[in-house]
Amino acid sequence: MKKNVLTAALLALTISTTSFAQDSTQQKAPAKGIFGKVLEAVTNTSAGTGGSLTNTDIASALKQALTIGIGKGSDQASALDGYFKNPLLKLTFPPEAQKVASTLRQIGLNKQVDQFELSLNRAAEDAAKKAKPVFIKAITSMSIQDAVGILRGEKDAATQYLRRTSGQQLVTEFTPIIDSTLKKNNATKYYSDLVNTYNKVPFVQKANPNLTAYATGKAVDGLFLLVAQEEAKIRENPAARVTDLLKKVFGGK
Template sequence: MMKKNVLIAVLLALLISQTSFAQDSTATTGRPQKSSGGGLFGKILNAVSQPSAGTSGSLTSIDIASGLKEALQVGISKGSDQASTLDGYFKNPLLKIAFPPEAQKVASTLRQLGLNKQVDQFELSLNRAAEDAAKKAKPVFIKAITSMSIQDAVGILRGQTDAATQYLRRTSGQQLVTEFTPIIDSTLKKNNATKYYSDLVNTYNKVPFVQKVNPNLTEYATGKAVDGLFVLVAQEEKKIRENPAARVTDLLKKVFSKQ
């Protein structure tokens, strides 16, 4: 009899949770959201492992979504500001953009020929272009955040330490590339990086018996600039998840303490 009562209680909790989730989703987006999936066992686990709406200290789906959006805004603001400052890329070993991999032999050979200054100037120009482009990242990220569904938010909260960052990469990565490309191309030209590169490659290509190189400089620098930005955002997200002091609002403290 007791087992039967427990089963009934579990199923009721599941029903309440699903109803509450649907109501929260409709209130937030104006339309019902799809289930987060995971099969029947996953749904039952979710229903019995979290307090029902209205219980003291409980989190609603709207709380979770709002908390995650605040967390992302915190990480994006810090990450973007850090990347776009002078030397934000150039003096950060995790972000610094070096010669394209297929042109590493170019840099090595030219240094052997005594062209250290030219090689260093070229690398500095690459990083200045990335720092310039990073200033345009916030609006792209914010657009991705505002379109986040409750289902996305719940999945992020229960995900890996960089789940939110991966969500942003999926939803805004390509747009960042699109936004960054003309800025980086313009900055590379303004800083003479394109000219430096052309001169360096032409000098290298004159060396006997070397394999000629001519990679797309703008495409390479754009890809590395976007990757670096996500490195910083991931670091900030990890801090918010693991360090209570980094949860700068009451809602962040409430949401992430419930993981």
């Protein structure tokens, strides 16, 4: 019996669904497929009504799957060119300064603009190295209610949980690193020089955005985009990153 329930739990992690709308108290209603059966088993276990899927089974396996998969996303972001060569993550001029880049390119300063954007992305990649321990802390602090909520939730429920529990800490961790790296890579100087040059162009609206805050926000947003992609992989194919714990819990061993 336990093997069947645990196998169902594996399939619940691999199948993304938005069709579950049944209240957990309606246990006599028709089955809602594998996902619904797992939730029923979780509900029975929590209520002490004879379910064989334990709280430790659910929480430990889910935590390990998330730690492995989302750690991979953090590693990807912090690698060289993790932001710069990913078109979905690449940082460019702040929106309010796009005219700065466009105008400067028109007057032959392509190299300077490119140097600035490269430095901006290097800062994000440096900061992303701090992300993994922040995520691991949030995952290991997950309660059984959090774990069940992720199983029951939308396809990005784990990503939403991590953004809610660790988003502000990432901003706090990233800000000094990005500020330092921007200075180290001369991005602040490049930007200051570029903006000053732009501001000398007649009849343009002067630009002076907060570069560090912009880069930090974009770096964190990009990281959560990778986290969402990794969560999708976990749900679709957790076997690609199995461990002894996952084999024991979800493999019916």
